[in-house]
Amino acid sequence: MDWTFIQEYIPMYVEAGELTLTIGILGIILSILIGMIASAIEYYKIPVLRQIVSIYVELSRNTPLLVQLFFLYFGLPKIGIRWSSELCGIVGLSFLGGSYMTEAFRSGLETVEPIQKESALSLGFTPLETMIDVILPQALAVTVPSLVANVIFLIKETSVFSGIALADLMYVAKDLIGLYYKTPEALSMLVLAYLIILLPVSIIGTLLERRLRYAGFGN
Amino acid sequence: MAEVQLSIKNLHKSYDRLDVLKGVDLDVHKGEVVVLLGPSGCGKSTLLRCINGLETINEGTITLDGEVISGKSQAEMSKYRQKIGMVFQSYDLFPHKNIIDNITMAPRKVQGRDRVSAEKEARDLLARVGLLDKEKAFPRMLSGGQKQRVAIVRALEMHPEMMLFDEVTAALDPEMVREVLDVMLELAGQGLTMLIVTHEMAFARAIADRIIFMDGGHIVEQSDPETFFTHPKTDRAKEFLENFEFVARKRKNDSV
Amino acid sequence: MLVLAIDAAREPAISILFRGNNFVRLLGGLWVTIRISMISAVLSIPLGILFGIFMMRKNPAAKAVSRVYLDFIRIMPQLVLLFIVYFGTTRAFGINLSGELSAIIVFVLWGTAEMGDLVRGALSSIPKHQYESAAALGMTPMEINIYVIIPQTLRRLIPLAINLITRMIKTTSLIVLIGVVEVLKTGQQIIDANRFAFPTAALPIYGVIFFLYFFTCWPISLLAKYLEKRWKN
Numbered sequence: 001m002d003w004t005f006i007q008e009y010i011p012m013y014v015e016a017g018e019l020t021l022t023i024g025i026l027g028i029i030l031s032i033l034i035g036m037i038a039s040a041i042e043y044y045k046i047p048v049l050r051q052i053v054s055i056y057v058e059l060s061r062n063t064p065l066l067v068q069l070f071f072l073y074f075g076l077p078k079i080g081i082r083w084s085s086e087l088c089g090i091v092g093l094s095f096l097g098g099s100y101m102t103e104a105f106r107s108g109l110e111t112v113e114p115i116q117k118e119s120a121l122s123l124g125f126t127p128l129e130t131m132i133d134v135i136l137p138q139a140l141a142v143t144v145p146s147l148v149a150n151v152i153f154l155i156k157e158t159s160v161f162s163g164i165a166l167a168d169l170m171y172v173a174k175d176l177i178g179l180y181y182k183t184p185e186a187l188s189m190l191v192l193a194y195l196i197i198l199l200p201v202s203i204i205g206t207l208l209e210r211r212l213r214y215a216g217f218g219n
Numbered sequence: 220m221a222e223v224q225l226s227i228k229n230l231h232k233s234y235d236r237l238d239v240l241k242g243v244d245l246d247v248h249k250g251e252v253v254v255l256l257g258p259s260g261c262g263k264s265t266l267l268r269c270i271n272g273l274e275t276i277n278e279g280t281i282t283l284d285g286e287v288i289s290g291k292s293q294a295e296m297s298k299y300r301q302k303i304g305m306v307f308q309s310y311d312l313f314p315h316k317n318i319i320d321n322i323t324m325a326p327r328k329v330q331g332r333d334r335v336s337a338e339k340e341a342r343d344l345l346a347r348v349g350l351l352d353k354e355k356a357f358p359r360m361l362s363g364g365q366k367q368r369v370a371i372v373r374a375l376e377m378h379p380e381m382m383l384f385d386e387v388t389a390a391l392d393p394e395m396v397r398e399v400l401d402v403m404l405e406l407a408g409q410g411l412t413m414l415i416v417t418h419e420m421a422f423a424r425a426i427a428d429r430i431i432f433m434d435g436g437h438i439v440e441q442s443d444p445e446t447f448f449t450h451p452k453t454d455r456a457k458e459f460l461e462n463f464e465f466v467a468r469k470r471k472n473d474s475v
Numbered sequence: 476m477l478v479l480a481i482d483a484a485r486e487p488a489i490s491i492l493f494r495g496n497n498f499v500r501l502l503g504g505l506w507v508t509i510r511i512s513m514i515s516a517v518l519s520i521p522l523g524i525l526f527g528i529f530m531m532r533k534n535p536a537a538k539a540v541s542r543v544y545l546d547f548i549r550i551m552p553q554l555v556l557l558f559i560v561y562f563g564t565t566r567a568f569g570i571n572l573s574g575e576l577s578a579i580i581v582f583v584l585w586g587t588a589e590m591g592d593l594v595r596g597a598l599s600s601i602p603k604h605q606y607e608s609a610a611a612l613g614m615t616p617m618e619i620n621i622y623v624i625i626p627q628t629l630r631r632l633i634p635l636a637i638n639l640i641t642r643m644i645k646t647t648s649l650i651v652l653i654g655v656v657e658v659l660k661t662g663q664q665i666i667d668a669n670r671f672a673f674p675t676a677a678l679p680i681y682g683v684i685f686f687l688y689f690f691t692c693w694p695i696s697l698l699a700k701y702l703e704k705r706w707k708n
Contacts, residue, residue, distance in 0.1 A: 058689075058693060059689060062689050062692035062696055063645070063689050063692070064688060066648045066649060066652075067648055067659065067688055071678075071681040071682060071684075074677045074681060075677045075678040075679075075682060077677075078488070078674070079675070156551075156552040156553075157552070159553075159554040159555060160554060163652055170555070173558060177558075181566075183563060183566040184566060187559055187562065190555055191551065194552060195550070198550050199550065202550060
């Protein structure tokens, strides 16, 4: 191992890691929003929109992110839609993540027994209050494990951004291998960078899951 | 006789093609305790659910204190439901809230009452049903009978004018049935209007001012409990009661 | 030649697919992807079953080893694993692995870990009373496994294993980034070769590739969903 080389190039990894994280976090936030809206559409069985949601979920879940990104980044500019690779990454990640989050929220909502809704209504809660005060807290507690799994999955998926010329961690590693043949150094830093990003998420997820487990017991 | 509080006229309810209620007429007076009996599938639970607006009805009207409450949207139902407390068969406490929050959530959020007075009243009610020491517990830590007593308290805290009980002891272990029925007997003594669906015959006889016997989506017979249990008028009611006696006698023979 | 190019430019970009054997070439590219995923899946499933059973052992050393293997493989992006094998092995051992072989190695390592975890999950979801009531009927441990445990485990496992295959196919799209000529690369080649005749070819080509993946994975997902529903009880 060439330690001076590693020292010299740490800042490049930090910068690339920040880019990966920024795009990842923005994409995850948008995915969660899409997931909430889409699962609400499914929960309330809104006609037409519901069919659109299920087509979207199938399209998004049955195609790879890299192919989605190629279409967005190389295909769409041909009909005048031009975007930076950063924006493209965020849009692609949200398109992919939205369907995974939809499924997570849906299965959470499905676990709340209908009697919970009925007893809240019979106490005089409005449908909206019933959703916010009674159904959502229970559904979210059940959803946490799959939410965390999705977050980890989406951060991992950002690794394909290098395919659309985004200067992320993979891109830097490939650069260093190509330019200097410092393969072990470049790969070790790559693995370390992902561990630094993903291990805390995984640990926080496990802790959260343990704390929220009570709701899973139901009565 | 006291004034009519709840009036049901020509109520029809069907699921897809299955007719569950086929024209039910019923008046309930203020302070009256009405017990609904009948074989399973006769429509008695559906009747309670229609009164509380949990089912949309196909035909007829339901009037509470002279105001039509049927055919309203879920959002409009909110204010009528505050006058009608309902307790279900089981599993209806909110698992993510402790006992005191289960009881005070609706008064605070729906009626805008302040926490201090809502909690004070909740403690008084919990003391009355013997559960004061459980206020900080979560539903999963309680037995079935305790949960049902809390569910009753939670409904009472809304100051309802009327209570609906839908087979509240059916899912309980036998030794817990009594503690719940005792609470209901006490309430009946205080002049609260109650509609009760139950399969506990001795309890029905003890608590009811009037027995309604339903079968096949109709009210078949109604009378005071003594008359109903000793001299049922219709064959269907006789048959229904005999079924219970048969079960009782068979059990007695088995245990010998 | 010039005239031909201008004429072609007036044609809608989608018609590039019907030029020469372009569409067949794309399908050939897709086949490379599918072949690699199938080889990896066929190897991972039996290895994963063995790994899953290995993980059920109570031996602490076996537990620790399998835990570290599983966690590392699952937390690393598959592309990182591909880089490690493709670029790393060349340096470390002086072997020059082809992109395809590196991909198969990585997907088998990854698939074994995932499949192993599914097997462990399915095995531990069988309630203890199933073993006990079978034993109470006088079955030997062998009979209990054959008639009671394995059939139930399979019903839980098969839909999940089928889903793993779609994940495998989707993940195989990454191999273009280590230089394997598969469907995306073939698409790029077609676009480059026709960049004057069909300047907007990227849109239909990548659109078609999108749907090629979709129509490969979607039926498999539907099958998994159907089996899951059917075997729920």
